[in-house]
Amino acid sequence: MAHPNLKIPDGSGEECGRGHACGFCPQEQTCTLDKRAHNKTLVEARLGEIGQIVLVLGNKGGVGKSTVSANLAAGLAARGFRVGMADADIHGPNQSRYFGFAGEHIRVDARGLAPKHFTDPALRHGLRVGSLAFMLQDDDAPVVWRDAYKHDFVHHLMGSFDWGALDFLIVDMPPGTGNELITLTDLLEGCDVGALLVTTPQAVAQMDSLKAARFCLERGLPVIGCVENMAGVVCPHCAGAFHLFPEAGLGEKLTALGIRRLARLPLDPAIAAGSDEGRPVALDPDAAPPVAEALAAIVGACAALGSAGFQDAALRSLDAAFAENLEDEDLARALAALPEAEREQIGRALAEALTEESGRLHGAASAPGGKA
């Protein structure tokens, strides 16, 4: 976790306690507080409550980034994780539709912008969806923004939405490797972030999509793997499989870049219908086996990355707790009350016991089946 000790401003001290950026504030013109500090604290506080962030990107338009994002989010939520879906697409925000909230709006209050809660019998926790679409007057209104507005929106997406505590935040990126991606990767520096690439099999898509891979490698952004979407079709009549797009050697190109192909997700009408109807196919127990298997592989890879991060964070907290306990004032007082010889002996025994326990937990994390 990035900043586990920060809390959302609570009105104490110098902070105004508002859970939204100053740009949404009715008092912005008259407020004399440090606005830059407020906006910075807000983003840090929100990010401090999020375990693992997954950026879904592919540079190329229309290859299925939003579809994979929605199904990944739903698949993780179906495994019991607390999941948020942040739609970073300003010109074509689709997640409102992909989770059944098309045309709906949200308001800002003192806690910030409330994400929509997608609920389903298959989910233990509601999946939180944040998108610019909830702030647009009409679904089909074009967004014509200069870069400064886009920069601000990316900050609002992370800071002004009241995400709460999340195990995973999935970020659906727009096509391109421009402003939104650069702003976001800058903002998320120091957080647990992984990139999931999405492409389609044909040469023209790969040519564009693999630029996203290079962007990640150059920025030092860990790549979880690549999803080859629209990889084959199964005929609904004869059940024969065929490829709609010519294959262009994606496997070798990924290998050359050191990136795993996580899954081949076929073209399947149920995937498109799930998106249009607002219930990702990942929640459908009757999904076709090749679709279900591909989605399970994608969800599994991201869950494994998250688990490794969660274990690291837990071990870091435990280490801190162990160190703190040894320096704890109450403990020092209790030891001080003992005769000197016993004080040293008990102090040593305690330190050994805590070190042994810490070693045991670290060992468990690195043993097979522990940390990835």
Ligand SMILES: Nc1ncnc2c1ncn2[C@@H]1O[C@H](COP(=O)(O)OP(=O)(O)OP(=O)(O)O)[C@@H](O)[C@H]1O
């Ligand atoms: N495997 C698939 N099978 C069937 N339909 C699919 C599949 N993947 C994506 N689609 C459909 O293709 C269309 C485009 O997908 P999607 O919106 O996910 O692409 P995108 O990469 O996010 O596009 P953009 O670049 O505009 O953000 C949608 O209608 C979606 O339902």
Ligand code: SF4
């Ligand atoms: S302008 Fe910013 S700092 Fe001032 S009250 Fe509003 S949100 Fe808080």
Ligand SMILES: [Mg+2]
């Ligand atoms: Mg999209």
